[in-house]
Amino acid sequence: MTSTGVRVVIPTVLRQHTNNRDELDLSAKTVKDALQALTKSYPNLGRYLYSENGRLRNFINVYLNEEDIRSMNGEETRLKEGDTLMIVPSIAGGSVSQKGGVSFSSGEFARYSRHIIMPEVGLEGQRKLKASSVLIVGAGGLGTPSATYLAAAGVGRLGIVDFDTIERSNLHRQILYSEQDIGKSKAEVARERLLQVNPNVRIELHKVRLDSSNALKILKEYDVILDGTDNFPTRYLVNDACVLLGKPNVYASIFRFEGQASVFYAKQGPCYRCLYSEPPPPGLVPSCAEGGVLGVLPGIMGSIQAAEAIDLILGRGRPLIGRLLLFNALDMKFEELKLRKNPD
Structure with missing residues (x-):
């Protein structure tokens, strides 16, 4: 299986770990490969995403295009050219703790994904809209x-x-x-x-x-x-x-x-x-x-x-x-x- 070009979207809250970059282009075969390449470039981000046993933390969701990878093959989900990975900080159960009591379900993340991947909107902007x-x-x-x-x-x-x-x-x-x-x-x-x-x-x-x-x-x-x-x-x-x-x-x-x-x-x-x-x-x-x-x-x-x-x-x-x-x-x-x- 050859590596393909994918885009990884970084939410506002995590950009402090990526030198304020909002998205990156990577070559990877699977979601796991993409995340490993990302955390190799930005070790501080790795500590935020992964627990000590190497598992994704339970307040992190990852979406491939519009689908939660948990409903696919998890980190082993294969990637194809042009795919978009979106990292969404969340709590167990699929909702994100937000300022002012604003929260999103996993279904809402999929619904608004085309907004959230836009730097001009992002997760913060979608939060503003909902509030x-x-x-x-x-x-x-x-x-x-x-x-x-x-x-x-x-x-x-x-x-x-x-x-x-x-x-x-x-x-x-x-x-x-x-x-x-x-x-x-x-x-x-x-x-x-x-x-x-x-x-x-x-x-x-x-x-x-x-x-x-x-x-x-x-x-x-x-x-x-x-x-x-x-x-x-x-x-x-x-x-x-x-x-x-x-x-x-x-x-x-x-x-x-x-x-x-x-x-x-x-x-x-x-x-x-x-x-x-x-x-x-x-x-x-x-x-x-x-x-x-x-x-x-x-x-x-x-x-x-x-x-x-x-x-x-x-x-x-x-x-x-x-x-x-x-x-x-x-x-x-x-x-x-x-x-x-x-x-x-």
Whole structure:
């Protein structure tokens, strides 16, 4: 059996033993060969991984691609070209002790493995996602795709604000619902489908019309607010509540073939009123119900919202604070405009 090239991913907590390297490329025939080559290069890591009798410690799990090697042939599991080994510090029974009571099951490690192997996310980032909360205002065209991706990504707690029921005209763009759901509560059906996507996520429902009497009470319980509203009064209400509470407001809007997205965060940049100081008179700007919307457009813009929420939670990248992203699906064109904070 010849040696093959494999990648070994080092979690953040162990990088102190590998000169802060987050991954290494090795040639090995089996998992055992790979780990021996790794610990030969980094002896301190070997003392952490192995007990005095040469066995892997019971708080260490090793995954080959997405599978726990304990469910395969253990350290004798053979490797093939391009395999990825991931070392996951854990306790006996397959869960990892985390800060703040956040823990992962072995199934969650497999679920989030494509996140964890990314240096920009890693185990620490996945922990942040699980410990975070996002409130989605509106379980419609924008809210359903964003909620789906946030649940799949492992955001620990999702809140959904929606008092509406599902109509047939929703189905071409609101992807959590089906023909059999017509007449049912959007919030209830959304929770059912999201738990099918990821049963590890906690879903909280707020089946009320958001107004000045309840907005602050509902929004204050979440880290990030995602605006999936379809009317100006609620949009301004969400903006104003976020400003008062110091919460980031991940915004998107859609009409026909065009979409907008930004992050309004008064602590760091402009808010929605800095862009539009007041709403247009009723009836002046047509709604999607009046002017239509391309079914795929809210999926694109909702996915952008989900990505921005994840960036904010991870503290990575350059969120759309102070920037307005414009998208035209007809011309397949993105543009970006600078936004400035209104000092008033």
